[in-house]
Amino acid sequence: MPRPVVRHQYDAVIVGAGGAGLMAALEASKTCKTAVVSKLYPTRSHTGTAQGGIGAALGNVEPDSWEWHMFDTVKGGDYLADQDAVEFMCQEAIRVVYELEHMGLPFNRTPEGKIDQRRFGGHTKEFGKAPVRRSCYAADRTGHMILQTLYQQCIKQAVSFFDEFHLLDVLLQDGRCAGVVALCLATGEVHVFHAKAVLLATGGFGRMYKVTSNAHTLTGDGCTVVFRRGLPLEDMEFFQFHPTGIYKLGILITEGARGEGGILRNGRGERFMERYAPTLLDLAPRDMVSRAMYLEIREGRGIEGKDYLHLDLTHLDPSVIDRKLPDIADFVRTYLGVDPHRQPIPVQPTAHYAMGGIPTNLHAEVLDERGQVVPGLYAAGECACVSVHGANRLGTNSLVDIVVFGRRGGQRLAQWAPAADHLPLPKEPEVMAQEALSRLTTNLGGESAAQIRDELQQAMMAQVSVFRTEAGLKEALAAIVQLRVRYGRVDVQDKALRFNTELEEALELGCVLDLAWATTVAALARRESRGAHCREDFPDRDDANWLKHSLAVLRDGAISLSAKPVTITRFQPKPRVY
């Protein structure tokens, strides 16, 4: 039986209430009737878990420049980033950090009362000479402060929120966006949001992996709905593993811990990064550190020969840990019973960040397969691929990305939407969403979503993580194809309308299955190693054949891949040594 349908009309709908969504909402609501649709209460969004800081060349504690920041970002991304977008981001970073401070964000301060800054992986002075203090931070809860501050501003500006609404579909008409369809979790009703413009800010999809820093809710819903509607996903093969996840749990230990002087050690007590990155050591970019850790473990130099290493903070002044890293100290005490003042922390790489996503230009406008703007559709933050992170994101740049492009997308939308019309909606715009919901709740197939999710996460962890091979990727692909068939037989036991979280989890599984599929197909095709995509059978970067973005499009039930050129302006590709 179809669910009750509720209809709304807005100028702009923002989907997602993390940093990018809230920033966009603040801008859009200045000129447009705006609604924010979020599957979580806004302050629960994953931006809140970002720890170490936001990168901006303020130069508050030592000389810095946005050009150095740009160089580091391009080199960190193994030259796959689009340099016009990186240039824009690194310049804007300075302005948005001040803007956040003006909104009330409580940054840590220098003795002179300026925003304090600290070191972070891959951020250097003078084009790679030595680490630089560029990360503006608020203890080790910078993301929490950004999320709180932006939500506070939304309250001040009386932005309208639809909290705990799960995105089901994006409505496209003649190549333009006409709105979205969402499930109200509290009531089980289907809501159709008719809109002139939609900005997707739905975050990442680390939940396709078993060990991840990502929240349970990070399942790539926004990426999935556009992919199912035939729009491309870009650079899906690039997924970052953060070096320091708490062993087995995957909970993040900020790179700021190494920025403050923390050292990675193997089972012999060696500072093994000396062998892999002689200049930047433990502050090399994440892809390189994670690979070094895998190699140490593989060669039997894990702690007691096991699959983890140590993050050592014991030589730091205890007050540095207490003042600058209080939350991670609390995490390791709570979950491991480890006192970071006196004991090293067991860590392993953890699935952390999707460099790929919905292709956009630097105005956050979504692009189709031919590179044409899809009028009325915007994307920003982790769900988007501008691409500013290329093949590997630098630490602190995700927070830069969300505020810079959330803001830019919101501004662009605020200019465009007032003069635009509402497109007529199809007669039953919710029909696809209704069918998907009723399939899951009336199936008699006997498959369990939890079981399929387990198998998917294990296959992705085993074959599509830090090191990849053709044989392994083919194995993963075969498994995913089978799991997608089985997904068609999932039956949700809970038939209730209200707060049917079992149904929501099944919907989310459908998303991660599709995105894991696209990731694996793209990873199999790219026969080189670049940034976070490391093929053991093709260990070198191959600029002659592969200095290009990939686009994955769903067509007639299969994924077809095409290429998109990389924009190179200031920095020609060079070997990547740290």
Add this chain to the structure above:
Amino acid sequence: MLVDVRIKRFRPEQDAQPRWAAYRVEAEPTDRVLDALNTVKWRHDGSLAFRRSCAHGICGSDAMMINGRNRLACKVLIRDLRPPIVIEPMRGFPVAKDLIVDMDGFFAKYRSVKPYLITEEPAPQAERPQSPEQRERFEDTTKCILCGACTTSCPSFWANREYLGPAAIVQAHRFLFDSRDHGAAERLPVLNERSGVWRCRTIFNCTEACPRGINVTKAIGEVKKLLLRQSVK
């Protein structure tokens, strides 16, 4: 090992009253209570409803009453609890389903204290200066994740649901003691109302319940002192 978990359940479409359900689940001593809830949901009964997201104590989704105390399910380990593990929704909010409560009233009170920086001064080109000492003054209350554990452990709130509650006062404190904020004149009257800070009887339940270790009672005391100083002037 096997752990006994008792959960207070309520299905709004079927139940007139909440009922207790018992599960025996496989768990490691170092697992979080959230892991045990997930095991119930994924292996025993998919209809069990609870909120969760980050699973490490930052997003504030999974505050609930565990063995009689308000905590985040993701921040308490099985080994630290005496079995059976008894789980109920937070007390004092309407129950929507199982462990999910309706927090609309909670957030309305949060909004009522004007939880945003209020200042008339035009923004400078760069940052507004603030010394490390001024910054430290409100550090503790910036940690609040709006989980609701404090407010729903407060007997004054149970007795009178109009009371603003500790969480909203903590949020007000965060701005009242920020050297950049000039919103005291707008904010203090709300806190001085009958339903404001004076309902606090210094019971300390809130401080004990806070999963972020905020000294909530102290923060409320500081707001009270500020009000007294204002009235003397």
